[in-house]
Amino acid sequence: MTANKIKVGLIGAGFIGALHAKNLSRHPGIELAYVAEPNSDLGGKVAAEVGSKWIADPAEILSDSSVDAVWIASPASTHTDLIRRSIEANKAVFCEKPVGMDLVEVDALVDKYEDYGKPVFIGFNRRFDGSHARLKEIVESGAIGKVEMVSITSRDPNPPPVYYMKATPGGIFYDTIIHDLDIARWLLGEEPVEVYSTASCHLDNEVNPDREYDAATVTLKCASGAVCQITASRRAVYGYDQRIEVFGSKGMVQSENHGQSNVKLYQQDSIKQDPLQNFFIDRYATAYVSEIDTFVAACRGEKVDFPNLKDGREALFLSFEALKSARSDGPVRLG
Template sequence: MLKFALIGAGRIGKMHSEIITSNPETELKFVYDLNREIAINVASISKAEVVNNPEEAINSNTTDAVLIASATPTHIEFIKMAANAGKPVLCEKPIDLDIIKVNKCREELKGIKSQIQIGFNRRFDLSHSKAQQARLKKEIGELEMIIITSRDPAAPGLDYLKACGGFFRDTTIHDFDLSRFILGEDPIVEVSAFGENLFDANVKTAKDFDTAMFILKSKSGVLIHINNSRRAVYGYDQRVEVFGSKGMVISNNQTPNSTERYTSSSTSSKDPIHFFFIERYQQAYKDQLNSFIETVKTNSRPKVTFEDGRKALIIANAAYESYKNKRTVEIKYD
């Protein structure tokens, strides 16, 4: 039984606590959140212990692994704390918003043998990973294009928008990572980014975008298109198209069930698509944890590494540079 300390018990932390508690191989032992009430609420559901500081949770002899789901600017502090205590880490994306801090952390961790997995959950989605497998096995011949549509049902509130580090680093970072996952060894080398504020007043106040489009290019010449919106009235729109010389694979939107209705007034009407990430990627979050458990048990390399998190942030930063300077930007990973 792998015993977890959970750091951060907000929206996604609560979901992780439920997944840890329902997994037969894991147990939630400690919860720490800056907001004690939030920690108490989550801990009581999982019968875990609330602690007064992160050290108590992370350094405890009882703790086998640490799940970091606190606010983004705190991730590096807790990654280092866990790594120094010799505990494997599953940390939510992004590692941080500041690449200088991420690079410094990478240097500091160099001598330390630590397993750090970054929470790019979409890699564990069954239909997205089937699309990636089709590319790997050359079922679609030579890969030529990747098209990712990723639109949220509604924009978050102003507080979140002000703190999240901007649309590209907060949201598109998932799509940058998913593109890298599908491309495999073929690195993304160029990006052209466009962002607009078309409809959301809070987004405008936060000086962010609610609508964005990107064209990226890989070293071998694969072209990638990503489009994002903070508002899709029909739900959480998540589609991936992988196109090659021998065909294409589409990972499409999913509905909670596949029931079709046939009545005198309509036929084949489907349920709306999933509302948001917790519903749509529930299986992926569970498989992400299963993959992490396997990594710890076999003492192997995580499926999504610190370096994957670092590279996705570098692409996001290059996208901002592209937007700002109205030109295509070459991406360098060093």
């Protein structure tokens, strides 16, 4: 740590890595020392934009003893190994979701390092959205009593490119719904004992030629009787639809959609307002910064809550079981 700044090496400068690079470089608690990216054009460009050093191989970050923390934003298949190597190099770790793609490897990692003394923070950024965090605070205050039902609506404005859908069969569960499953666990406060999912294809052949699941529902049931329902779609013509509702014995609390403005136009026969924010980069812009604030606080030894290695494992497990349920068209008992 130099002059109270956490010295960080970023791994991966693709879509989300470039966004993290920008946010990390602007953060007063961070010194972004390296950007590791095998694609030299991309890595060089992102590193230059944020005044950092481009390297091709993350090994240089791991062997530099002055680096405090590793920030992993490479593809999902690299995550488990990079987390393990970062821990073995005695670094604090931030890793984008998911924690990996192979549950056996993830379980081995969790078994070995669940009690590692430095933060291992999994990038479930939605927990750091101001509205969702406020909703959680209200739930925890007891204002709505005992949690009985959680409803999560999660719809993307448009689907990913065809090559991406092809490369990630069933990906709606482990790529996007995994965020909602993390939110579900966070709000239910107990682990589900059963999952039942449905999934279907509604999009045109042009955007979904392989008839991949592009819409899904997931129901999680807990031992206490508390239930969470998630509905997700890869297409919503009206924008990025992100709503959470928690219903309890004493009331109900909602985190509603964010519009592009809060302005409403009232006329004789209608009330109009601006469209929803377009996608996660806009809707969760401040959440990506808040997760850095929390990571810095955790590295400084402050007592803060964040999604850890075990949370990453549980959300991955639930996403795989939810996909299994959709494919088998029946409920799956968990545990």
